[in-house]
Amino acid sequence: MAGSKEVEWGDIWHNPLGGKERKMLEQKNNNTSEQKNKNTLEQTESKGMSLIVKTITRLTVGLILLYGIYIVLHGHISPGGGFAGGVIIALSFIHLMLAFGKEEVLKRFSSEYITFFEGLGATLFLGIAILGFLAGYFFLDFFVDKGAPFNLFSAGNIPLYNIAIGIKVSSGLFAIFVFLVLLRVIKDKDKQ
Amino acid sequence: MLELEFLIIFMILGAIIAIETKDMLSSVVAVGISGLGLSLAFLFLKAPDLAITQLVVEILCLIILIRATLRRDLPFSTSGRWYFNTTVTFVFLGAFLFLSYFILKELPSFGQPLMRVSEFYLNQGKNLTKATNLVTSIILNFRAYDTLGEATVLFTAVIGVLAVVRKIGRK
Amino acid sequence: MRVYFLCFILFAVGLYAILRKRNLIKIIIGTIICEYAVNLFLILIAYRKDGRAPIYSPGQEVKNMVDPLPQALVLTSIVIGLAVTALLVGLAIRIYEKYKTFDITKINQLKG
Numbered sequence: 001m002a003g004s005k006e007v008e009w010g011d012i013w014h015n016p017l018g019g020k021e022r023k024m025l026e027q028k029n030n031n032t033s034e035q036k037n038k039n040t041l042e043q044t045e046s047k048g049m050s051l052i053v054k055t056i057t058r059l060t061v062g063l064i065l066l067y068g069i070y071i072v073l074h075g076h077i078s079p080g081g082g083f084a085g086g087v088i089i090a091l092s093f094i095h096l097m098l099a100f101g102k103e104e105v106l107k108r109f110s111s112e113y114i115t116f117f118e119g120l121g122a123t124l125f126l127g128i129a130i131l132g133f134l135a136g137y138f139f140l141d142f143f144v145d146k147g148a149p150f151n152l153f154s155a156g157n158i159p160l161y162n163i164a165i166g167i168k169v170s171s172g173l174f175a176i177f178v179f180l181v182l183l184r185v186i187k188d189k190d191k192q
Numbered sequence: 193m194l195e196l197e198f199l200i201i202f203m204i205l206g207a208i209i210a211i212e213t214k215d216m217l218s219s220v221v222a223v224g225i226s227g228l229g230l231s232l233a234f235l236f237l238k239a240p241d242l243a244i245t246q247l248v249v250e251i252l253c254l255i256i257l258i259r260a261t262l263r264r265d266l267p268f269s270t271s272g273r274w275y276f277n278t279t280v281t282f283v284f285l286g287a288f289l290f291l292s293y294f295i296l297k298e299l300p301s302f303g304q305p306l307m308r309v310s311e312f313y314l315n316q317g318k319n320l321t322k323a324t325n326l327v328t329s330i331i332l333n334f335r336a337y338d339t340l341g342e343a344t345v346l347f348t349a350v351i352g353v354l355a356v357v358r359k360i361g362r363k
Numbered sequence: 364m365r366v367y368f369l370c371f372i373l374f375a376v377g378l379y380a381i382l383r384k385r386n387l388i389k390i391i392i393g394t395i396i397c398e399y400a401v402n403l404f405l406i407l408i409a410y411r412k413d414g415r416a417p418i419y420s421p422g423q424e425v426k427n428m429v430d431p432l433p434q435a436l437v438l439t440s441i442v443i444g445l446a447v448t449a450l451l452v453g454l455a456i457r458i459y460e461k462y463k464t465f466d467i468t469k470i471n472q473l474k475g
Binding site for chain 1: 240241244245248249251252255256259260318321322323324325327328329331332333336337339340343346347349350353354357358
């Protein structure tokens with residue numbers, strides 16, 4: 001079972017552990033007791049942290065997500081904007097993944113959805129910019145009545161751009177973290 | 193501004209500790225402290241957007257660095273052309289710092305910036321865009337091309353990470 | 364003037380780490396320190412004495428604000444620095460998997 005066979009590109013997208021690797025993992029876990037003792041470190045690591053951390057995470061991760069959305073939406077009134085809010089939303093998902101383990105979270109968010117949202121954010125940003133071609137400009141601010149200064153629905157195009165940047169940055173950084181973490185699980189199983 | 197100078201000296205000490213320690217976890221923690229000091233420096237320089245962004249980006253950078261360095265230490269050895277390398281590096285850095293003194297005399301002094309372009313943004317920014325956060329109105333209305341370039345760079349970096357860490361490879 | 368010089372010393376510390384260290388993670392840390400120094404220098408240029416943050420408050424007329432243009436540039440630069448760091452760490456993980464070490468003097472086999 002050397003690690004030199006090639007795996008198809010589709011495996012990492014639809015099934016985070018791969019079809020064949022999952023079967024071999026289960027066979028190896030059922031084999032002998034020495035291997036069970038060796039595998040317990042990875043097993044307990046991948047099952048997440050202790051009960052205190054899990055309870056606090058359940059209470060606070062929704063508040064962190066809400067705070068990130070607040071900073072994105074109020075980008076034109078108070079300090080913040082799309083970039084800081086996007087990073088905070090990504091941090092709330094990473095918090096969930098660190099506290100509950102990789103497999104639990106990856107069963108619910110598959111890799112397809114994360115990369116779909118990243119492409120959606122970039123396309124939305126470019127789409128709002130190209131809509132100015134109808135009048136002959138690029139990046140045209142097409143709200144004629146921009147509202148009074150301190151309201152939430154004001155300042156023309158700026159809240160729409162903030163939402164697009166927020167979606168893009170948050171899903172991009174979460175995708176980077178998921179793929180940096182996924183590599184480790186498969187690598188450690190190949191070495192045995 | 194005396195507190196700003198103390199803060200930058202604190203950051204320099206954190207940076208020196210980060211690159212000289214043999215323990216990987218201590219050096220990652222020292223980089224984190226240096227980044228938090230930078231976030232405080234942004235607050236002293238009256239830039240609250242940047243302080244928020246630098247704080248959360250620093251936390252994410254620490255998580256990514258810890259993932260790469262956990263349980264992988266490296267023994268220290270000084271083989272090869274060590275003396276020649278060290279003296280050339282120190283000579284170069286000494287010349288760099290000495291010549292920078294003459295350049296820094298030509299800059300406008302600390303506290304009086306030349307704001308030729310920014311006068312227009314400060315006077316007309318709120319009337320033209322009705323947004324009360326001037327930094328957001330600059331990056332998304334007056335200079336939106338730069339934000340388009342930044343979105344492209346982020347997209348490329350994410351695609352680059354996905355391409356590097358996929359499973360296909362030969363031993 | 365002293366403040367600018369201290370910022371250049373921070374940049375020189377980062378540059379020393381990139382040039383002289385043999386561990387790949389220390390080189391990445393040197394890149395991060397250089398990037399902090401450059402962002403700090405851009406904001407130091409934009410400070411006005413007794414200025415205020417460039418954000419309006421309801422019911423106040425402010426006259427002297429600090430320069431908002433370099434703050435707009437550095438805001439995107441911080442997030443791009445994070446993306447570059449993530450890419451470097453991904454490359455370093457891949458190199459460790461193949462060569463079993465982070466020592467740059469032992470990574471010298473170009474294979475196809």
